[in-house]
Amino acid sequence: MADPNPARTFNDPEDPIIAATVPDHYSPLLDVDPPAGENSRRPLKGFLVILSGLLLVGLLMALIGKSGPSVSQKTDLTLNAPAESTNISAQFLEPVSRGPSAGVSEKSFRLHSGVRAPFPWSNTMLSWQRTGYHFQPEKNWMNDPNGPMFYGGWYHFFYQYNPDAAVWGNIVWGHAVSKDLIEWLHLPLAMVADHWYDTNGVWTGSATLLSDGQVIMLYTGATNESVQVQNLAYPADLSDPLLVDWVKYPGNPVLVPPPGIDDRDFRDPTTAWYGPDGKWRIAIGSKVNKTGISLVYDTEDFKKYELIEGVLHAVPGTGMWECVDLFPVSLKEDNGLDTSFNGPGVKHVLKASLDDDKNDYYAIGTYSLESGNWTPDNPNLDVGIGLRYDYGKFYASKTFYDQNKQRRILWGWIGETDGESADIKKGWASVQSIPRTVVFDKKTGTNILQWPVEEIKSLRKSCKKFDKLEVGPGSVVTLELEKATQMDITAEFEIDKEALKRIGESDMEYSCSTSGGSAQRGELGPFGLLLLADEGRCEQTPVYFYVAKGTDGQLKTFFCTDESRSSLANDVDKRIFGSTVPVIKGEKLSMRILVDHSIIESFAQGGRTCITSRVYPTKAIYGAAHLYLFNNATSANITASIQTWAMKSAYIRPYSSHAF
Amino acid sequence: MRSSVFLLCVMGISLTQIEFPTSDLVKQTCKRTPNYDLCVKTLLSDPRSSHADVAGLAMVMVDTIKAKTIATLHRISELLGTTRDPKTKAALRGCVELYDNAVLKADLPSAMEALKTGVPKFAEQGTNDAANEADSCERAFSGVSPITSFNRNVSDLCRVASAIIRLLL
Numbered sequence: 143m144a145d146p147n148p149a150r151t152f153n154d155p156e157d158p159i160i161a162a163t164v165p166d167h168y169s170p171l172l173d174v175d176p177p178a179g180e181n182s183r184r185p186l187k188g189f190l191v192i193l194s195g196l197l198l199v200g201l202l203m204a205l206i207g208k209s210g211p212s213v214s215q216k217t218d219l220t221l222n223a224p225a226e227s228t229n230i231s232a233q234f235l236e237p238v239s240r241g242p243s244a245g246v247s248e249k250s251f252r253l254h255s256g257v258r259a260p261f262p263w264s265n266t267m268l269s270w271q272r273t274g275y276h277f278q279p280e281k282n283w284m285n286d287p288n289g290p291m292f293y294g295g296w297y298h299f300f301y302q303y304n305p306d307a308a309v310w311g312n313i314v315w316g317h318a319v320s321k322d323l324i325e326w327l328h329l330p331l332a333m334v335a336d337h338w339y340d341t342n343g344v345w346t347g348s349a350t351l352l353s354d355g356q357v358i359m360l361y362t363g364a365t366n367e368s369v370q371v372q373n374l375a376y377p378a379d380l381s382d383p384l385l386v387d388w389v390k391y392p393g394n395p396v397l398v399p400p401p402g403i404d405d406r407d408f409r410d411p412t413t414a415w416y417g418p419d420g421k422w423r424i425a426i427g428s429k430v431n432k433t434g435i436s437l438v439y440d441t442e443d444f445k446k447y448e449l450i451e452g453v454l455h456a457v458p459g460t461g462m463w464e465c466v467d468l469f470p471v472s473l474k475e476d477n478g479l480d481t482s483f484n485g486p487g488v489k490h491v492l493k494a495s496l497d498d499d500k501n502d503y504y505a506i507g508t509y510s511l512e513s514g515n516w517t518p519d520n521p522n523l524d525v526g527i528g529l530r531y532d533y534g535k536f537y538a539s540k541t542f543y544d545q546n547k548q549r550r551i552l553w554g555w556i557g558e559t560d561g562e563s564a565d566i567k568k569g570w571a572s573v574q575s576i577p578r579t580v581v582f583d584k585k586t587g588t589n590i591l592q593w594p595v596e597e598i599k600s601l602r603k604s605c606k607k608f609d610k611l612e613v614g615p616g617s618v619v620t621l622e623l624e625k626a627t628q629m630d631i632t633a634e635f636e637i638d639k640e641a642l643k644r645i646g647e648s649d650m651e652y653s654c655s656t657s658g659g660s661a662q663r664g665e666l667g668p669f670g671l672l673l674l675a676d677e678g679r680c681e682q683t684p685v686y687f688y689v690a691k692g693t694d695g696q697l698k699t700f701f702c703t704d705e706s707r708s709s710l711a712n713d714v715d716k717r718i719f720g721s722t723v724p725v726i727k728g729e730k731l732s733m734r735i736l737v738d739h740s741i742i743e744s745f746a747q748g749g750r751t752c753i754t755s756r757v758y759p760t761k762a763i764y765g766a767a768h769l770y771l772f773n774n775a776t777s778a779n780i781t782a783s784i785q786t787w788a789m790k791s792a793y794i795r796p797y798s799s800h801a802f
Numbered sequence: 803m804r805s806s807v808f809l810l811c812v813m814g815i816s817l818t819q820i821e822f823p824t825s826d827l828v829k830q831t832c833k834r835t836p837n838y839d840l841c842v843k844t845l846l847s848d849p850r851s852s853h854a855d856v857a858g859l860a861m862v863m864v865d866t867i868k869a870k871t872i873a874t875l876h877r878i879s880e881l882l883g884t885t886r887d888p889k890t891k892a893a894l895r896g897c898v899e900l901y902d903n904a905v906l907k908a909d910l911p912s913a914m915e916a917l918k919t920g921v922p923k924f925a926e927q928g929t930n931d932a933a934n935e936a937d938s939c940e941r942a943f944s945g946v947s948p949i950t951s952f953n954r955n956v957s958d959l960c961r962v963a964s965a966i967i968r969l970l971l
Contacts, residue, residue, distance in 0.1 A: 309912040310924040342919045364919040406920025461971070497923060498971055562931035563904040563938070713934065 261711035261760065268568040270763040271740040274628045275601055275792035276556075277326055277574040279316055283308050283565075284572040286410075286465060286538035287553035288315060289349040289359055292546045294383025297323050299553070300332055301574070302346060308565040313343045315361075319384055319797075322597040323551070323577045327797040332388050339363045339371055339395045346465060347373075348540065350414040350422070350444075350481075355380060358444050359388070360424065362409040363395060369405040371395035372426065374444055384797075393445060400437070400449050403428050410465045413542065414441070416482035418511050425454050427463035427494060434460035434494060434526055436468075438514055454492070455516045460526030461498035465538045468492050468509065468516065469550060471582040471590065478550030478580070480543050484511060489582065491590060492516050494525050495538050502531045502539050502554070504590065506582070520588070529589065532575075533654075533721045534703060534754040535559055541580060550580045552592060556741060559715035559756040573741055575754060583750060586724045591749040594736060602630055602787035613669070613773040613780045618679075621784065622769035627674070628789040629737040629769065633782060634730045635687060637666055641778035647691045652700055654720035659704030660684035665777045667700075671784075672770035673737050674708070676762040683708040683757050684772065685744045687731050699725045701733070701746040701753065708757035715756070723751035737769075738789070825852055831859055835965035837958055844959065856969055860925065861917050863963040864910060867932060870959060871905050874952040881948055889944060897939035897949070905932045905956075913963075922970035929967060933960035 277299065278284065288300035296319040303316035317332040333344045340363030347361025359375040373394040378387035399408040407428045417423035421440045424447075428435050436454040439447040454468065470479045470488045479488065490509035495502050505525045507518040518524045531539055532554065539554035554575040558565055565571040576594045583589040606622070613619055622629075645665050652664070660668045670686030672679065688700040702720030709716065723746045725731065736743040742755045759767070773780045828851055832841035841863075845851040848862045878894050878901070885891050913928030936957040940947050947953065 307908050307912070309908040309928065311912045311915045342915075368919045370920065500923065561934055562909060562927065563900060563935055566904050566908050713938070 261713050263564055267760055273573050273738045276738055281569045285555050286346045287540050288346050290542040290553055291349040292544050308571045315344050323595050324597045325793040329797055338366045341366050342368055346410045348413040360411040370408040372397035372411050396445055397447055413481050425466050427466040429462040433458045434463040436466045450514050457524050457526045463494035464497050465495040469541050477548040492525050496526050500537055532752045532754050533719050535756050536754045552578045552580050560758050561713045585726050589750050592752050593749040601790045604788045606786045608784040611782045615775050619771040621771050625765050626769040627739055627767045630787045630789055631735040633784045634732045636781045638779040645691050652690045654702035654718055659706050659718040663774050663776045667775050669773040669780045672772050674759050674762045674767045675770055676766050681759040681762040699723050701751045703753045703755045709759045711760055714758045720753050721751050723747050835962040837962050841962045857917050860966045864913050867959045868910050870956050871901050875901050893942040896942050900935040900939050904935050922967050926967045929960045929963040933957050
């Protein structure tokens with residue numbers, strides 16, 4: 143409805159209502175002179191004239207439009223303008239980043255940094271980046287792990303895949319099989335987007351193995367109208383151990399978003415666990431406003447479902463929960479447990495991938511079959527606000543129970559942290575982590591431990607041992623001058639006791655991500671290994687411990703990976719990340735590192751804290767990549783015992799075509 | 803008298819027919835981008851914006867970037883025909899690869915699909931990268947770039963798009 147007094151809203155000093163006539167500086171579109179002779183006898187008419195004039199003003203103003211506030215450009219270069227600024231002026235707008243101060247992680251790291259000269263990547267540099275023993279398809283884009291399971295004597299692995307490009311899109315299910323989780327045979331695509339209920343994406347899902355030998359695969363489909371639904375699929379032929387062909391249930395979708403849940407907040411069904419009354423139960427992640435939640439459904443046949451009232455769990459402020467996972471861990475035994483296992487001596491881990499910050503969070507708690515709820519042991523370390531599986535690049539992870547060796551195994555998607563144009567050039571993007579066993583950490587009672595599967599050792603060759611190397615403050619020791627691009631390394635460190643006694647309290651809390659990385663010296667750190675370092679150490683990726691006395695007088699140990707000098711290129715992410723790692727009295731500081739070209743997976747204290755990193759050196763590649771031991775502390779002497787193995791490449795190839 | 807009333811009615815109706823230049827959602831959304839003016843101008847020049855949600859506005863932005871990318875490629879093609887300087891030619895060819903292979907064939911379709919299917923994080927990757935490609939193209943010219951306005955336009959639009967997509971996360 144038109145404002146009868148539009149002029150008032152424009153703060154005009156001359157109020158036309160008071161003036162008897164339309165003021166000069168408005169240019170009326172229409173002539174509104176009243177017919178002669180009627181003015182004095184028709185005040186109402188005069189009012190109408192004025193009203194018309196005002197409407198005209200309003201019309202004019204509406205057409206001209208109001209200009210928006212001018213945004214101050216070029217003000218907030220919030221991050222890392224490098225000291226060596228080039229002579230290229232900041233021609234382009236630097237976006238105003240809300241940044242960490244607003245509780246938002248700096249996601250588009252490269253977009254907000256200063257001058258980003260494009261690096262002239264050569265084919266030699268790019269082809270070096272491909273891993274030697276991590277799972278990846280021959281080309282193109284991959285993301286989430288799907289439906290991992292052991293069936294018919296084979297480990298099966300499915301994954302989100304773009305058959306057409308090295309960026310996300312056109313998503314279908316890739317498939318590969320293995321006898322040992324290390325060597326893989328690529329099979330034909332398991333499922334493609336060939337029905338209305340998954341035509342816009344055959345997305346993430348999980349497998350459930352029934353005791354009668356059936357294999358149930360539940361997955362999310364993006365329909366022709368971009369609604370997220372859950373679909374059922376099963377192998378076409380259970381007698382085929384390779385499970386090459388899959389059939390989709392004709393009655394799909396089996397689940398659609400329930401009332402109150404947005405069409406786009408309903409995805410990633412879990413493996414089912416046995417519920418009460420002989421029913422099966424699954425969980426699906428979602429959100430309500432900013433609260434991340436997990437819905438639970440009961441089913442008898444995986445075709446009809448009943449939404450259970452309430453939620454499995456919810457945590458405010460965490461946003462959308464993707465790839466929810468719920469699984470039991472034994473408090474006493476070292477083996478993994480079937481997903482349906484429950485009872486005394488068991489706790490349940492609940493995990494969610496947070497869409498908002500692209501990290502995987504887990505929490506240990508108790509799951510009650512009767513109430514259908516899961517409760518965290520420590521609400522301060524609840525899902526999404528506490529511990530992470532991995533403090534580097536690691537997302538959309540999923541576990542499965544390996545009944546072959548009675549282990550709980552974790553897969554994680556490791557994306558690229560270079561530019562998409564480099565991915566397009568090199569023709570591929572993303573790898574998977576080496577599968578990790580997951581067990582409850584009996585020593586702390588508050589963590590899980592992740593460790594690369596034993597089978598990885600089959601790739602080890604040419605071992606080198608360095609026993610009790612003494613490294614003084616501010617020194618570097620050469621460990622490996624041969625090609626140090628595919629390595630398995632274990633290292634133990636001891637800090638000299640005198641230095642530990644001497645250390646004073648710090649009034650500043652250390653944190654990997656806000657520190658100066660390996661270059662920031664403290665009394666008791668940093669010390670560790672320099673990976674993928676060239677001889678001049680222009681490029682290097684330190685993985686290190688940093689010990690400090692916190693403001694509470696307690697010694698704290700930090701485990702960090704420093705990418706800041708990992709590459710001379712400026713168009714790649716170069717973060718410093720990590721976390722504290724609990725160290726039990728009497729434990730030596732220990733780390734294990736898997737180096738495989740552009741991926742480094744690091745594990746501290748037997749896997750209590752893990753960091754996966756992607757690095758893209760330009761010089762420290764092929765024969766020029768070396769391994770060093772360093773101690774950059776100011777006062778502590780470090781004693782290090784190290785074992786290194788060169789790693790063979792894993793056989794990861796298409797299954798020979800004649801089989802089909 | 804009657805004519806005045808009639809005039810009044812006509813103008814009253816006319817006012818209701820005009821969509822006031824900045825609808826609330828467009829205003830609110832653009833305020834949270836690094837370039838309010840560009841954002842508003844771009845969105846309002848597309849009729850879809852008046853009844854779009856935030857995801858829809860992001861899609862309008864991505865379509866605009868696509869159009870500007872195509873325009874840039876046309877311009878580069880023209881320049882390749884007329885430029886003599888080998889360095890400039892090499893830079894231009896490099897830009898074709900960036901704009902065609904990366905932005906047009908990969909980044910933008912990926913971003914659009916992600917927006918349509920409700921997984922905005924992949925859309926953000928696409929528009930962020932497209933901005934980087936435009937910047938890379940501009941920096942490839944050691945002398946003066948002959949397509950600064952094109953590169954700058956694409957880059958600015960991408961940053962606005964990324965900011966809008968960020969609101970969806």
